[in-house]
Amino acid sequence: xxxxxxxxxxxxxxxxxxxxxxxxxxxxxxxxxxxxxxxxxxxxxxxxxxxxxxxxxxxxxxxxxxxxxxxxxxxxxxxxxxxxxxxxxxxxxxxxxxxxxxxxxxxxxxxxxxxxxxxxxxxxxxxxxxxxxxxxxxxxxxxxxxxxxxxxxxxxxxxxxxxxxxxxxxxxxxxxxxxxxxx
Ligand code: OFO
Numbered sequence: 001x002x003x004x005x006x007x008x009x010x011x012x013x014x015x016x017x018x019x020x021x022x023x024x025x026x027x028x029x030x031x032x033x034x035x036x037x038x039x040x041x042x043x044x045x046x047x048x049x050x051x052x053x054x055x056x057x058x059x060x061x062x063x064x065x066x067x068x069x070x071x072x073x074x075x076x077x078x079x080x081x082x083x084x085x086x087x088x089x090x091x092x093x094x095x096x097x098x099x100x101x102x103x104x105x106x107x108x109x110x111x112x113x114x115x116x117x118x119x120x121x122x123x124x125x126x127x128x129x130x131x132x133x134x135x136x137x138x139x140x141x142x143x144x145x146x147x148x149x150x151x152x153x154x155x156x157x158x159x160x161x162x163x164x165x166x167x168x169x170x171x172x173x174x175x176x177x178x179x180x181x182x183x
Contacts, residue, residue, distance in 0.1 A: 006070040010120055013108045015073045018061040020104050022077045025054035027097055030080040031090055040087065040158075042166025057127070064123050087158060088142075088150050095138040102131040141165075 006014070032047035065072050081097070084090035105127045112120040148157035 003069040004071075006065065006068045006120070007115055007117065010108075010112060010115060010117055011065065011070040013111055014061055014065050014070075014120070015075075017104060017108055018058050018065070018072070019075055019077060020101060021054050021058035021061060023080070024097065024101055025051045025058065026077055026080040028054055028094075031084060031094065034083045035087075035090065040162045040165075042162040042164065043087065043090070046165045057130070060126075064120075068119065086151055087153065087161070088145050091138060091142045091145055095135070095142050098131065098134045098138050102128075102135060105131055 004011075028047050028051035032044045032051060035041075035047055036044035062072050081093055084093055105124065109121060109124045109128060112118075112124060144161060145153060148154075148161065153161070
């Protein structure tokens with residue numbers, strides 16, 4: 001008896017999205033290492049935390065594929081983006097990357113609707129909501145930097161921005177406990 005309840009196309013799309021989440025994790029990870037090296041420890045903590053979150057998203061998709069009886073295909077993850085040139089550049093790229101990931105998520109949502117795979121459609125709504133939150137967060141941070149001068153941000157403003165960022169670094173929860181409220 002075939003216990004697989006995902007179509008070939010949905011399985012492939014979910015596997016692709018799983019790798020995209022891993023790629024997002026690599027980007028946050030490399031940006032965090034860059035920030036730490038520049039002395040921005042608050043920003044580094046924030047970015048490290050987000051690397052964990054993206055990895056949790058990857059795990060969430062992996063677990064869903066298995067739960068539906070389909071096959072997980074773990075592939076190579078593309079290299080992260082090159083290092084940012086400034087804090088402004090860092091958060092501009094983070095924001096753009098989140099928007100790009102949202103577009104990829106919408107493709108899976110669209111596909112699940114077309115195939116009337118309501119379980120996958122429902123599963124993907126968590127990601128739709130999560131992207132709204134992540135886009136808003138990165139947009140707000142980018143706006144803060146812009147208000148403080150963007151590329152021309154001065155040392156004092158940079159210091160307090162980085163200090164504020166350090167406050168956001170909480171404990172990361174495991175993938176199985178992830179909810180929309182607690183990503
Ligand atoms: Fe996976 O949450 Fe953003 O990209």
